[in-house]
Amino acid sequence: MSIKDYSIATIDSCVGRELGVSDWVTVDQARIDAFAACTGDRQWIHVDVERAKRESPFGGTIAHGYLTLSLLAALAIEIGLIPPDASAGLNYGLDKVRFMTPVKAGARVRSRVTLMSAEKKEGGRIIIKTMNELQIEGEEKPALIAESLAMLVA
Template structure:
């Protein structure tokens, strides 16, 4: 892991247009898929029935829910960067999400974050990240997204970089 620590939200300005180090790898086990299925109520056989998936799925195994992979963004981010002075972090939404390749059970995935923009608001900053999720040993990303988050804490939108 190559986690970076920033001394303040203002230091994010130096990362606009740049990619952070990749996150740690996360293994997508059948147990993780099953727990997500239980929590979200999506029990399609392609996710939760390894025997049927082995027989009928074009992948020969179960696959992760796309929304499971999306839900890992916060985890991936905290694996990647720590920002001193942040008092609260909020997932604000996604402007775009595409699940571009299935994530096979027992695969490992990690995220690559590129900071697109920062916009100050009272009490903090809204941040837009371009995110690409990679599956180990595959060239094509399994998910791409434009993720919007908010970080609360001191942020000087007028401070020089």
């Protein structure tokens, strides 16, 4: 997806603007299990379906907070966060993250991205800050909000 009138040359005029909303992504148990295997975080509330049905206040397993956070990069790329005239976009960090609502196994999420700032640096680099809201289908509150930083290379 491309964002209308969004480029390295016009990025300043896009500050304060919503850049887009991603497609829905399902966070199923297989994805949760794969994340647990990759990270070693096998806490029962994420991977023990039967125990989570019995004991979890959520009625089943939930995604790791860091799994939901990790989805933001791919969803931002889907939206078109890296302008077509940039040679690269690199993760640069996070300024603020708040996990607000657990994502239950099987739920669908999407990201809403707003450009908060664009700071030009030497060498044709730009540090951009975005507000990312990971929404859960059918839920009033988002799964998380995160101010993320990326370095664009012209």
